[in-house]
Every structure is written in structure tokens, then in C-alpha cells.
Amino acid sequence: MAAPTPPRTDDWWRDAVIYQVYPRSFADGDGDGTGDLAGVRARLPYLAELGVDAVWFTPWYLSPLVDGGYDVADYRTIDPAFGTLAEAEKLIAEARELGIRTIVDIVPNHVSDQHPWFRAALAAGPGSPERELFHFRPGRGANGELPPNDWPSQFAGSTWTRVPDGEWYLHLFTPEQPDLNWAHPAVRQEHEDVLRFWFERGVAGVRIDSAALLVKDPALPDFVAGVDREPFVDQDEIHDIYRSWRAVADAYGGVFVGEVWLPDAERFARYLRPDELHTAFNFNFLTCPWEAGRLRRSIDDTLAEHAPVGAPATWVLCNHDVTRTVTRYGRADTAFDFATKRFGTPTDLDLGTRRARAAALLSLALPGSVYLYQGEELGLPEADVPLDRIEDPMHFRSGGTDPGRDGCRVPLPWEAEAPSYGFGAQAEPWLPQPADWARYAVDRQSGDPDSMLALYREALRLRRAEPGFGDGPMAWLPSEDGVLAFRRSHDLVCVVNLSAAPAALPPHERLLLASGPLHADGTLPRDTAVWLRG
Ligand code: GLC
Numbered sequence: 062m063a064a065p066t067p068p069r070t071d072d073w074w075r076d077a078v079i080y081q082v083y084p085r086s087f088a089d090g091d092g093d094g095t096g097d098l099a100g101v102r103a104r105l106p107y108l109a110e111l112g113v114d115a116v117w118f119t120p121w122y123l124s125p126l127v128d129g130g131y132d133v134a135d136y137r138t139i140d141p142a143f144g145t146l147a148e149a150e151k152l153i154a155e156a157r158e159l160g161i162r163t164i165v166d167i168v169p170n171h172v173s174d175q176h177p178w179f180r181a182a183l184a185a186g187p188g189s190p191e192r193e194l195f196h197f198r199p200g201r202g203a204n205g206e207l208p209p210n211d212w213p214s215q216f217a218g219s220t221w222t223r224v225p226d227g228e229w230y231l232h233l234f235t236p237e238q239p240d241l242n243w244a245h246p247a248v249r250q251e252h253e254d255v256l257r258f259w260f261e262r263g264v265a266g267v268r269i270d271s272a273a274l275l276v277k278d279p280a281l282p283d284f285v286a287g288v289d290r291e292p293f294v295d296q297d298e299i300h301d302i303y304r305s306w307r308a309v310a311d312a313y314g315g316v317f318v319g320e321v322w323l324p325d326a327e328r329f330a331r332y333l334r335p336d337e338l339h340t341a342f343n344f345n346f347l348t349c350p351w352e353a354g355r356l357r358r359s360i361d362d363t364l365a366e367h368a369p370v371g372a373p374a375t376w377v378l379c380n381h382d383v384t385r386t387v388t389r390y391g392r393a394d395t396a397f398d399f400a401t402k403r404f405g406t407p408t409d410l411d412l413g414t415r416r417a418r419a420a421a422l423l424s425l426a427l428p429g430s431v432y433l434y435q436g437e438e439l440g441l442p443e444a445d446v447p448l449d450r451i452e453d454p455m456h457f458r459s460g461g462t463d464p465g466r467d468g469c470r471v472p473l474p475w476e477a478e479a480p481s482y483g484f485g486a487q488a489e490p491w492l493p494q495p496a497d498w499a500r501y502a503v504d505r506q507s508g509d510p511d512s513m514l515a516l517y518r519e520a521l522r523l524r525r526a527e528p529g530f531g532d533g534p535m536a537w538l539p540s541e542d543g544v545l546a547f548r549r550s551h552d553l554v555c556v557v558n559l560s561a562a563p564a565a566l567p568p569h570e571r572l573l574l575a576s577g578p579l580h581a582d583g584t585l586p587r588d589t590a591v592w593l594r595g
Pocket of ligand 1: 128131132168234270271320381382
């Protein structure tokens with residue numbers, strides 16, 4: 062195993078490679094079919110060898126798991142399916158010894174309907190102070206039988222649910238995820254305490270779920286989609302919340318990464334002002350199709366929007382909400398869009414894999430930090446989860462047209478020949494693994510220099526060894542149509558060929574890494590990327 066790397070400086074987050082662990086599906090230590098903290102602890106050497114700087118854990122707190130843990134019942138308790146708080150503390154410390162920092166996930170927009178606050182609000186009834194922590198309202202219509210407004214849910218359907226005493230409560234996601242009222246001081250106080258709770262346990266950062274949704278227009282007005290600004294997205298008052306959070310984080314040297322889905326670059330950048338969030342996910346890049354012009358524009362826009370606020374960009378290809386990269390890049394339409402997800406969209410996995418390998422070298426060469434979703438380093442495709450095993454509420458609330466997000470959440474294959482591919486001792490994990498996944502198993506790929514895993518290990522090793530990568534300037538080089546070529550520091554060059562024709566490489570001293578074999582004449586085949594010194 063690689064020797065632990067010494068911790069980096071305070072600015073580690075400006076160029077880190079951050080690995081996203083979905084604990085339910087990473088590794089199952091106790092053999093009950095669900096991944097857990099014991100599983101993660103046992104696999105920490107794998108993450109150290111891969112060469113990541115930090116791990117972001119999707120929510121591991123007490124939860125009825127209606128929305129995969131994004132329905133939190135208690136922020137200070139680890140869900141018993143995953144382990145205990147003492148184990149989480151050990152995990153954070155053990156990871157740190159291997160040079161890996163921990164990022165936890167906080168979901169401030171809503172809680173679980175099993176959270177003590179919401180249970181108390183239901184019990185206390187209309188007009189009670191307990192209900193003020195949420196958005197309870199009487200309905201419209203003669204008998205209050207209509208929802209208070211027309212807001213659509215992020216997961217299809219209405220955002221309002223009526224309780225037996227006749228009031229309605231707001232939930233931008235499922236009815237089991239009631240939205241908190243961020244105008245209430247107790248809501249702010251509680252979240253700042255939760256931040257302190259985790260920073261005091263040694264976490265280095267916090268990922269903020271649905272970060273632009275917290276504040277609602279207090280009038281809760283109807284709106285016309287596409288004409289009015291959505292009264293529950295990106296309200297100006299939200300920045301005051303993040304300024305207070307920043308003060309909390311600064312006391313511990315902690316950092317934030319916001320889940321900010323906003324099409325408007327200028328409004329997006331406001332979240333990254335020096336006294337707000339350190340970073341935010343780059344969804345523009347994640348959703349971008351595999352086309353040279355579009356990618357180049359996405360990269361330019363990203364750098365241009367981050368520059369004025371001095372924040373580093375992040376580069377993200379995949380996460381637990383979207384179609385896995387190799388599947389997406391093998392389709393006719395290589396963009397990602399929640400609205401167009403359908404069952405049975407054809408894909409060419411060989412093509413998608415070639416492109417995903419090239420995209421890995423592209424994103425790891427760009428200035429800023431990189432997020433890597435578990436299984437991306439194995440080149441896992443999106444799995445077809447049988448209909449009767451789907452758990453994701455996004456599928457059910459779409460009326461069954463959207464396959465949901467389970468296909469990217471299937472438990473990881475570790476050992477080709479073991480039951481559940483070594484995920485855990487139990488043959489059947491919580492989501493079924495496809496029958497042909499032995500070839501993706503970590504042990505198979507570890508011995509294969511041409512595997513996706515070998516490519517990621519080498520790319521991360523080089524990226525760490527070369528100070529020219531990570532944060533810092535980049536400059537485009539002249540290139541043929543459909544080719545992306547840019548220089549980092551004085552002697553590092555990345556070239557990606559997205560055109561149909563072979564591309565000539567610029568003069569160089571040495572080939573550092575290639576995502577696939579070059580042609581015999583030294584030209585770069587389509588859907589292939591290289592890192593050059595020269
Ligand atoms: C975020 C999460 C997603 C979750 C939603 C509601 O988008 O990434 O998984 O369903 O928020 O919390």
C-alpha cells in the first residue's frame with residue numbers, strides 16, 4: 062500500500078480529489094446486505110491506495126431511508142444500519158491517519174417526518190409554536206381542501222400534504238421530508254449546533270444538500286413556471302444564512318461544498334463569495350454532452366464565473382442522483398437531464414467507457430478540485446434494477462416513467478468470485494447486482510494495467526506528484542476542430558480528441574498518461590485523452 066501522504070496545507074480543498082461514498086452501497090462489514098461504517102473502515106486502505114484526498118459521505122444519520130437517508134431523523138445519531146457514533150469517530154480518525162479528510166452531508170432544507178420536531182408539530186396542532194418550525198398553512202377552497210399554492214415538487218406531484226386537523230405542510234421533495242422554516246431563529250441555531258457537533262468530531266468539511274432552496278418567499282405565492290422566478294429557489298436572504306455558517310466553519314478550519322443547481326452563473330457565484338461557501342458542485346459540467354464545443358464553453362464559463370469571487374472550480378462527472386458516466390456517454394444523447402430519464406435508453410458501453418476514460422483525464426487536469434463518485438473508478442455502468450426492487454421515490458412519484466436513481470446506487474463489486482462480489486457476507490445485497498459485474502470487481506481490475514481502476518490510480522498519483530495540476534491557471538492551445546488542448550503550468554499539456562478523425566499531438570518531450578492506445582503513427586484516436594510533458 063502507498064505510504065500515507067502528509068496532510069496538505071489549509072487550502073487542501075482548492076485542488077483536492079474527493080471521493081463520494083454512498084455508505085449503503087460501498088461495503089457491508091456486518092453481512093446484513095446493507096453497507097456500513099465497518100465496511101468503509103475495512104476498505105480505507107483501498108481509498109488511500111487510490112490516492113484520494115477526502116471522502117464525502119452521503120447522509121449516515123438516523124433515517125427511515127425514504128429518500129436514501131436525505132430524510133434525517135436525528136443529526137447526532139448514526140443510523141443503526143450503518144453503525145454508531147463511536148464508529149464514525151474512529152472512521153474519521155483512521156481516515157485522517159491515512160491522509161484522507163472527511164466531509165459529511167447536511168440536509169438543511171428539510172427533515173424526516175420522523176424527526177422529533179415534526180412529530181411535535183403534528184401533535185401540537187394549528188397555531189402552536191411547534192408548527193412555526195415548518196411551513197404549515199390552511200388550505201384554499203371553501204373547506205381548505207385545496208393546497209395553499211401551486212408549487213410543484215422537485216420529485217413530481219404537489220409540494221403540500223394535508224394533516225388530519227386540516228392544515229397543510231410544505232415539502233419540496235417527498236411528504237416524508239417536511240421543509241423547515243428558515244425564517245425561524247431556532248432552525249438557524251440548531252443547524253449551527255449540528256455543524257459544530259461534526260466539526261468537533263474532526264470532519265474537515267460539510268456538503269450542503271439542496272443548498273439554494275432553504276429560504277422561501279414568505280408570501281408563498283403561486284408562480285408561472287418559466288416566467289416568474291421560483292419563489293423557493295435562490296432567495297436573496299439565503300446568503301445571510303451561509304455567512305453565519307462560514308463563521309462557524311472558520312472557527313474549525315472547515316470547508317463547505319454546496320449543492321447549488323442554478324442556471325444563472327452570476328447568481329451561482331454569489332454563493333462562493335469569500336464569506337460564504339468555499340466551493341459548489343459544477344452541475345454545468347456534469348450535465349454537459351460529450352461535445353468539444355460544449356465542453357470548452359462549460360469550462361470557460363466555469364472559470365469565468367469563479368474567478369471574480371476567487372473560488373476554485375469543482376469538476377464533477379457523476380453522483381448518486383444521476384446516470385452513471387459510462388452509460389450516459391455511450392448514448393445518442395450524452396447530456397444529463399432529469400426530465401428525460403427513461404427506461405431502456407440504448408447505450409454502447411464500450412464507447413461510453415472510452416469516453417469516460419478520456420473524461421477522467423480531462424477533469425483531473427482542469428484547475429480546481431474533482432469529485433469522484435464511488436464506482437466511477439471501476440467504470441461501473443448504470444444497472445437495470447428490476448421493477449420490483451426499485452426503492453427510489455423519484456421513480457414512484459414520476460408515475461413510473463422515470464427509472465429513478467437506484468441504477469447508480471447498486472453495491473460495489475470488490476471480489477469477482479465472492480458472493481455479492483465481496484460487497485458483504487450476504488449473497489443478496491439491498492439492491493441486486495447485475496449478473497455480469499465480476500469483470501468490474503476491484504480484484505480483477507487491480508491486476509490489469511488497462512483497467513479503469515489502473516487508469517484512475519495512475520492519474521491520481523501523477524496529479525498529486527505534479528504541482529502544475531490542481532489549482533492555478535490554464536491556457537487553451539491551438540487545436541483542430543473537435544479537439545480540446547490546454548496547458549497547465551509551463552510543461553503539462555492535456556489533449557482530448559472528441560472529433561471523428563485522429564488528432565496530431567503538439568510537440569512534447571514525454572507522454573505521461575493516455576486513456577487508451579495511440580495510433581501507430583503517434584496520432585490520438587477519437588474519444589481518447591493524453592497528458593503530456595512538453
Ligand atoms: C439532493 C440529494 C438527493 C436528495 C435531495 C433531497 O438533491 O443529492 O439525493 O434526494 O437532495 O434531499
